[in-house]
Amino acid sequence: MAETNRNQGRKKPKETTLIPDIGKIQPQAKELEEAILGALMLEKDAYSLVSDILKPDSFYDTIHQTIYRAIVNLAARQAPVDMLTVVEQLKKDGELEMVGGPVYIAQLTEKVASAAHIEFHARIIAQKYLARELISFSSNVTNKAFDETTDVDDLMQEAESKLFEISQGNVKKDVTQINPVIKEALQLLEIAANRPEGLSGLQTGFTPLDKITSGWQNSDLVIIAARPAMGKTAFVLSMAKNMAVSYNYPVALFSLEMSNVQLVNRLIVNTCEIPGEKIKNGQLLPYEWEQLDFKIKELYDAPLFIDDTPSLSVFELRTKARRLVREHGIKMIIIDYLQLMNASGMNYGSREQEVSMISRSLKGLAKELNIPIIALSQLNRGVEGRAGAEGKRPQLSDLRESGAIEQDADMVCFIHRPEYYKILEDDKGNSLIGLAEIIIAKHRNGATGDVLLRFKSEFARFQNIDDDYNFGAGQQFSSKINNSVPDNGFQPTQGGDNFVPF
Numbered sequence: 001m002a003e004t005n006r007n008q009g010r011k012k013p014k015e016t017t018l019i020p021d022i023g024k025i026q027p028q029a030k031e032l033e034e035a036i037l038g039a040l041m042l043e044k045d046a047y048s049l050v051s052d053i054l055k056p057d058s059f060y061d062t063i064h065q066t067i068y069r070a071i072v073n074l075a076a077r078q079a080p081v082d083m084l085t086v087v088e089q090l091k092k093d094g095e096l097e098m099v100g101g102p103v104y105i106a107q108l109t110e111k112v113a114s115a116a117h118i119e120f121h122a123r124i125i126a127q128k129y130l131a132r133e134l135i136s137f138s139s140n141v142t143n144k145a146f147d148e149t150t151d152v153d154d155l156m157q158e159a160e161s162k163l164f165e166i167s168q169g170n171v172k173k174d175v176t177q178i179n180p181v182i183k184e185a186l187q188l189l190e191i192a193a194n195r196p197e198g199l200s201g202l203q204t205g206f207t208p209l210d211k212i213t214s215g216w217q218n219s220d221l222v223i224i225a226a227r228p229a230m231g232k233t234a235f236v237l238s239m240a241k242n243m244a245v246s247y248n249y250p251v252a253l254f255s256l257e258m259s260n261v262q263l264v265n266r267l268i269v270n271t272c273e274i275p276g277e278k279i280k281n282g283q284l285l286p287y288e289w290e291q292l293d294f295k296i297k298e299l300y301d302a303p304l305f306i307d308d309t310p311s312l313s314v315f316e317l318r319t320k321a322r323r324l325v326r327e328h329g330i331k332m333i334i335i336d337y338l339q340l341m342n343a344s345g346m347n348y349g350s351r352e353q354e355v356s357m358i359s360r361s362l363k364g365l366a367k368e369l370n371i372p373i374i375a376l377s378q379l380n381r382g383v384e385g386r387a388g389a390e391g392k393r394p395q396l397s398d399l400r401e402s403g404a405i406e407q408d409a410d411m412v413c414f415i416h417r418p419e420y421y422k423i424l425e426d427d428k429g430n431s432l433i434g435l436a437e438i439i440i441a442k443h444r445n446g447a448t449g450d451v452l453l454r455f456k457s458e459f460a461r462f463q464n465i466d467d468d469y470n471f472g473a474g475q476q477f478s479s480k481i482n483n484s485v486p487d488n489g490f491q492p493t494q495g496g497d498n499f500v501p502f
Helices: 001-008 031-040 044-052 062-076 083-092 101-110 118-146 153-167 178-194 205-214 233-248 259-272 277-279 288-296 315-327 351-369 405-408
Strands: 219-227 252-256 305-306 332-336 371-377 409-414 435-443 448-456 461-463
Touching: 031 044, 031 101, 044 118, 044 288, 044 461, 083 178, 083 205, 083 405, 101 315, 153 233, 153 315, 178 252, 205 277, 205 351, 205 435, 205 448, 219 233, 219 351, 219 405, 233 252, 233 259, 233 305, 233 371, 233 461, 259 288, 259 305, 277 332, 315 332, 315 351, 351 405, 409 448
Parallel strands: 219 371, 219 409, 252 305, 252 332, 332 371
Antiparallel strands: 409 435, 435 448, 448 461
16 A cells, blocks of 8 residues: 555656657748849849859749749840840740749849849858758758668768769859969969979979979879889889978878788888889898888888778768868879779769769869879770880870860870880880880970880889989980980999899
8 A cells, every 4th residue: 555655656757759850941032032033134234243153943932943044045145134035035935924924023123123232142042052952962861871771882972972063063263363363473483493493393303204394283183194014103102202202292192903001012112122022022131121121211201191992982082182181281192093983973874974074073173272183094905006116105095984084184194114015225226125204295384295214113113314323334315305305315334243222
């Protein structure tokens, strides 16, 4: 009985209740939409103020979308935009009655006195549209995330793709009056003049290449292309080591083909001058261990950042690149290589269209971050099918999968090693053994031409010819820029048979 009384004195625990979601009205500003449409039909120059800000989908009301579309069609034909012409255009399109007839069009013009603030109003409408897009995007992702039949990796790719599309559509840059641009150009000129080497861009450590390019320039997309086994990765690793170690430039390397350990092993081979096979199997002689311990110190604390994410998407690259620039002051990005990237899960009719989107996005990223981006690219098999020494030299038409790569790039360079094709002498009888040509086939802001470098395959390293102190005598090499630069002779010294490259 006492137990019963105690139970009666207790309060019953509250039942858990689920509060339903409260509906929210999507971001919109119908009054502003009406004001904008009315102003467009009152002022003849009003459309030019909003044409790059608004599109039909920017309007929330479908009737307003239809009216603005009619205005866009009139403007495209350079026809006058006013109440009468808009009514006629809607009548022609068979949509006049759907929007409320001439009466509604007339009411729109009565709701605004002038187009004085139309641009400000248009930006508010654009922001409302962007907010609706983000709401729709997040809702769609949420629903698919609850669906257990959805592959999470595929969903992440799709989400990246859509968010990238939304962000790309919102990237706007106002025009700039020329005076501040002139000031910036003069400042860069003064910086270049004060440098001993007279370069305006980032030094690569390859002297003849820097003379043609003046160093890699900010906002440039540089494509370095070659057939397999020509040494694309060895070239950019040699360059990245030069820039990070010799000049202390922070460099980011995105490797889609090799792991970070493999890349570092190649850097060790490159820097310590120990054959790659010995680095793999660890069978180093005593002097090689000493050499390794001594020279590997160059790589410690070097501002070189490696990301080996496989199948990297454009959206992932953009996110990581922004963070690297913000947190580490990255001066250059290298991508090895472009054809292994994907376009964030977007659907394309062909691989060529996807590669076109990737190259276009890389150029946009280089401009946004104001740093050079170096992207490696494969060449198609057309090179292999051509005969003769000249036939084996790569051409712009050999770029694999997309002509857009050539269009988007500020510079296209090819790596060509005649020795690979058993071409051991040039037409003058000079030896081509161990030589690599860097062919600058396109240079939007400068000269094209050829540069000769030394390729030491045992160390996976490219270097200046006059840096080589252990190469056979009796040979001369030249660099040519548009066939106008005089021959620079080089007479290397002989190394002994027991010479240790320390």
